[in-house]
Amino acid sequence: MSFLSSPTGFLTSTIKDALGWARKYSIFQYPFVTACCGMEYMSTAASHYDVDRFGAGFPRFSPRQSDVLFVVGTISHKMAPVLKTIHDQMCEPKWVVAFGVCTCTGGFYDNYSTVMGIDTIIPVDIYIPGCPPRPENVIDGLMKLQEKIQKGEQSRTLYDPRTKTGRPAELSQGYSIEQHIKHIESSP
Amino acid sequence: MTPNLTTSKEQGILTPLQRVQEQFSQEVVETHAFRGDETLVIRPGALLAVAKFLKTAPELDFNFLMDLTAVDYLFFAGGRVQKEFRFEVVYHFYSLKHNHRLRIKVPVDEKDPEVDTLTGLWPSADWYEREAWDMFGIQFKGHPNLKRILMYEEFQGHALRKDYPFNKRQPLIGPQN
Numbered sequence: 001m002s003f004l005s006s007p008t009g010f011l012t013s014t015i016k017d018a019l020g021w022a023r024k025y026s027i028f029q030y031p032f033v034t035a036c037c038g039m040e041y042m043s044t045a046a047s048h049y050d051v052d053r054f055g056a057g058f059p060r061f062s063p064r065q066s067d068v069l070f071v072v073g074t075i076s077h078k079m080a081p082v083l084k085t086i087h088d089q090m091c092e093p094k095w096v097v098a099f100g101v102c103t104c105t106g107g108f109y110d111n112y113s114t115v116m117g118i119d120t121i122i123p124v125d126i127y128i129p130g131c132p133p134r135p136e137n138v139i140d141g142l143m144k145l146q147e148k149i150q151k152g153e154q155s156r157t158l159y160d161p162r163t164k165t166g167r168p169a170e171l172s173q174g175y176s177i178e179q180h181i182k183h184i185e186s187s188p
Numbered sequence: 189m190t191p192n193l194t195t196s197k198e199q200g201i202l203t204p205l206q207r208v209q210e211q212f213s214q215e216v217v218e219t220h221a222f223r224g225d226e227t228l229v230i231r232p233g234a235l236l237a238v239a240k241f242l243k244t245a246p247e248l249d250f251n252f253l254m255d256l257t258a259v260d261y262l263f264f265a266g267g268r269v270q271k272e273f274r275f276e277v278v279y280h281f282y283s284l285k286h287n288h289r290l291r292i293k294v295p296v297d298e299k300d301p302e303v304d305t306l307t308g309l310w311p312s313a314d315w316y317e318r319e320a321w322d323m324f325g326i327q328f329k330g331h332p333n334l335k336r337i338l339m340y341e342e343f344q345g346h347a348l349r350k351d352y353p354f355n356k357r358q359p360l361i362g363p364q365n
């Protein structure tokens with residue numbers, strides 16, 4: 001027993017790493033597909049881009065058997081309670097990916113029917129912007145998610161529009177036009 | 189200039205518009221025809237009679253209700269055009285047999301936005317009328333199941349009315365606006 005409770009925590013940290021490694025390469029995803037982004041999701045999932053290379057090639061159409069919720073497409077206020085229920089039904093540990101600008105922020109739908117970002121309802125781990133995002137972009141997001149899963153991190157916060165807080169820090173910092181121009185000029 | 193209409197009239201064949209006009213001359217408020225695209229504006233009270241005539245008269249035989257929707261003329265053309273009635277309910281009919289079309293418009297008042305239902309004649313009017321009720325608040329008298337179809341029951345107001353604030357949200361869960 002002295003080995004388990006050793007001050008270095010050798011065994012527990014190794015088990016955590018092993019679990020993270022196992023989890024990140026066996027993602028059982030639940031695709032919650034509502035709109036046009038679904039087309040891009042399908043092309044990412046199909047053989048050309050092949051998310052199976054990342055261990056995420058097996059969508060389960062039951063939230064109780066999946067650990068990553070892919071929210072793909074516009075979420076309306078009528079749909080929002082359903083999404084929340086699905087998220088509640090998933091077992092821990094669980095992660096959420098917001099796929100496309102509609103799910104990230106509401107996108108260009110500033111109207112009576114659309115939820116302004118699903119992070120006002122459920123916590124989101126990875127935001128993949130784009131309308132729709134290119135498959136490369138999705139795979140990039142998936143790899144970022146795998147890093148998160150490896151570290152055992154999960155997002156727990158909701159976005160609060162009154163205080164404008166709750167999203168991941170790097171998102172609330174904003175992205176200025178100057179930054180954007182600098183980014184374009186520096187890229188080859 | 190409607191060359192095809194005059195020729196067909198000379199030949200003694202009436203277009204659907206002329207046929208309805210002939211039958212219901214008292215009820216027609218306004219007509220418009222452009223290259224076979226024909227529109228009739230009729231009094232709301234005559235809707236059922238006209239619709240029945242369109243469906244049953246063998247030379248018309250409009251067996252297909254293609255579309256049914258409404259228009260809100262509040263602030264129309266930036267407020268420069270004032271209409272007598274705020275709403276218009278628009279019906280698009282098509283005859284599969286004769287391959288002709290007719291558009292019927294019914295002006296509806298803001299205080300009492302109500303017209304007769306067409307579900308008895310064309311069952312497809314059911315969901316169209318529910319949509320017009322949901323989005324514009326037009327009542328369809330005699331509709332068997334007039335409730336919201338796109339929005340949820342808790343929604344207040346009618347979203348496509350021009351005086352509904354376009355970004356006013358009424359979420360079921362999550363933060364208010």
Ligand code: SF4
Pocket residue numbers: 035036037038072073074099100101102103107130131132133
């Ligand atoms: S982000 Fe664009 S492509 Fe994706 S659901 Fe919204 S509108 Fe459609």
